[in-house]
Amino acid sequence: MTRRHLNKIRALTAAAIAIIAIPLSHTVHAQDAASIPPVAEAAAAPVATLEERLADVEAYMNNVARPEKASGAESLVKGPGPGANAWQMVSTALVLFMTLPGLALFYGGLVRRKNVLSVLAQCLGIACVVTPIWWLCGYSLSFGAGNSLIGDFSMALFKGVEPGNTGAGYWWISDSIWAMFQLTFAIITPALIIGAIAERMKFAAIMAFVVIWMFAVYFPFAHMVWSATGLMCGPLNPTAAIKALDFAGGTVVHMTSGWSALVLCMILGKRKGLGKESMAPHSMVLCMVGTGMLWVGWYGFNAGSALGADAIASNAFTTTTLCAATAGLAWALIEWIFKGKPSVLGFCSGIVAGLVVITPACGFVTTSSAMIMGVLAGVIPFLAVAYLKKLLGYDDALDTFGIHGVGGTLGAILTGVFADEKANSVVGPLKDGLLLEQFKAVGLTIVWSVVATAIIAYIVKAVIGLRPAPEVEEAGLDLAEHGEVGYEH
Numbered sequence: 001m002t003r004r005h006l007n008k009i010r011a012l013t014a015a016a017i018a019i020i021a022i023p024l025s026h027t028v029h030a031q032d033a034a035s036i037p038p039v040a041e042a043a044a045a046p047v048a049t050l051e052e053r054l055a056d057v058e059a060y061m062n063n064v065a066r067p068e069k070a071s072g073a074e075s076l077v078k079g080p081g082p083g084a085n086a087w088q089m090v091s092t093a094l095v096l097f098m099t100l101p102g103l104a105l106f107y108g109g110l111v112r113r114k115n116v117l118s119v120l121a122q123c124l125g126i127a128c129v130v131t132p133i134w135w136l137c138g139y140s141l142s143f144g145a146g147n148s149l150i151g152d153f154s155m156a157l158f159k160g161v162e163p164g165n166t167g168a169g170y171w172w173i174s175d176s177i178w179a180m181f182q183l184t185f186a187i188i189t190p191a192l193i194i195g196a197i198a199e200r201m202k203f204a205a206i207m208a209f210v211v212i213w214m215f216a217v218y219f220p221f222a223h224m225v226w227s228a229t230g231l232m233c234g235p236l237n238p239t240a241a242i243k244a245l246d247f248a249g250g251t252v253v254h255m256t257s258g259w260s261a262l263v264l265c266m267i268l269g270k271r272k273g274l275g276k277e278s279m280a281p282h283s284m285v286l287c288m289v290g291t292g293m294l295w296v297g298w299y300g301f302n303a304g305s306a307l308g309a310d311a312i313a314s315n316a317f318t319t320t321t322l323c324a325a326t327a328g329l330a331w332a333l334i335e336w337i338f339k340g341k342p343s344v345l346g347f348c349s350g351i352v353a354g355l356v357v358i359t360p361a362c363g364f365v366t367t368s369s370a371m372i373m374g375v376l377a378g379v380i381p382f383l384a385v386a387y388l389k390k391l392l393g394y395d396d397a398l399d400t401f402g403i404h405g406v407g408g409t410l411g412a413i414l415t416g417v418f419a420d421e422k423a424n425s426v427v428g429p430l431k432d433g434l435l436l437e438q439f440k441a442v443g444l445t446i447v448w449s450v451v452a453t454a455i456i457a458y459i460v461k462a463v464i465g466l467r468p469a470p471e472v473e474e475a476g477l478d479l480a481e482h483g484e485v486g487y488e489h
Helices: 003-035 050-062 082-110 113-143 175-193 203-226 250-268 284-306 311-339 344-358 367-392 400-418 425-430 434-463 470-475 477-482
Strands: none
Touching: 082 113, 082 175, 082 284, 082 344, 113 175, 113 203, 113 477, 175 203, 175 250, 175 284, 175 400, 203 250, 203 434, 203 477, 250 400, 250 434, 284 311, 284 344, 311 344, 311 367, 344 367, 344 400, 367 400, 400 434, 425 434, 470 477
16 A cells, blocks of 8 residues: 555545544533523613603703603713703803903992002902802802701712702703802802992901801802792792792892992991092993993893703893893983983993893893883982982992892892793792782891891901001002002003
8 A cells, every 4th residue: 555545544534533523522512501501691771762762852952851761761861961051151151251350340440540450359359269168168058958048068069069960950951060150140249249348448358258248148048049948949949938039149149249238338438538539430441341241241140040041041131131221221311311411330330220120030021021120220220329329328339239239129029020921931830929929038138138247247347357547548459458550650
């Protein structure tokens, strides 16, 4: 047998062995597999149906809560809604813009040259001191469950406040943006007070006063009016003792700051030289520019308080515009009639008064009601500024009380008169007896703000003093308090 034949035999033998081994190997593996217990399959997560997914989209478009799902599936439209959240971020920036630079320039233009930087520094200082307090515990005290008067510390240090969470403020906006939106309200409210005491209060005293005032006045009122457990939150708290309406801060912002400003300026006393030397605004240009910034920023303040880019926001935007312009016209016309000229200051004051008056009502009233409120906003605060101040003899330097105190009170009362369920369905269940509820809210706000401010002012006066030395006040606060001047020449 040749080598060639041997190789063929070996090849055929190897092939036969391989053919026989295939079923044997399969049998062995099958037996091995049979001896291993089967692995249980993980339960599949519920999958939302097409109808449920469409319902989520409809909820977002209508700015209402995500619906419950019969399938048990999680919503595929998670977290903040892009459009609503974008409007809330813009609104937050607009409200901060109201203080910096809007209010700073508005007030800065109305003081004398030697005190312009002091007003700017006060606005900056308040923004920078309120912000860490808000993070530390202010937000939690305002919106934590707590009790009917004040929140708690459950969200101190922004615990649980996450960018991807929603529901703390509204259905489709980020909890983080809700906290920042409310922070901008907390900043501008005490900043309004400085208009009444401009040119004659120590910077350190103002900062100390603001810190205490936030805890004694602002945090409680933000909670009482806007928290679901608040004493005066008619729309959200079914057990509220006072079922009042305040869309964007008539009581929380303007009344607390305005009435506190009146008390503080009376305790502080009049400016040195008042009635003997000129106290005219040093720059109506700055004042007018600041007014324009306030008006633009106020859309974030009022329309932003709808917490979504929906029809309520559109109504608040519209009523804000109508009331502000009408009030500016009414104030200027009154000046023209009684003083012979319509001043730029008159237009500015009237516009701001209109913005203040419409604030608590902007999301609850129709356009016709906004026009009526605009006329009243131009007349009543004008009378307070032109005559009440002289009659009572207090030195409200930049008319904070006349515009914000009187205007905020007027707006809160008129909300009870003009709130209409045609503008906002929230009004319907609260309409009966609403005017009386608004008067209760107004009364509580005035008493609380006045008493708290008086106590705080006397504490600060006893500890560090309220006014600078007479020679410092005479020379101006800019250089003495901040080591700078607003103008070199």
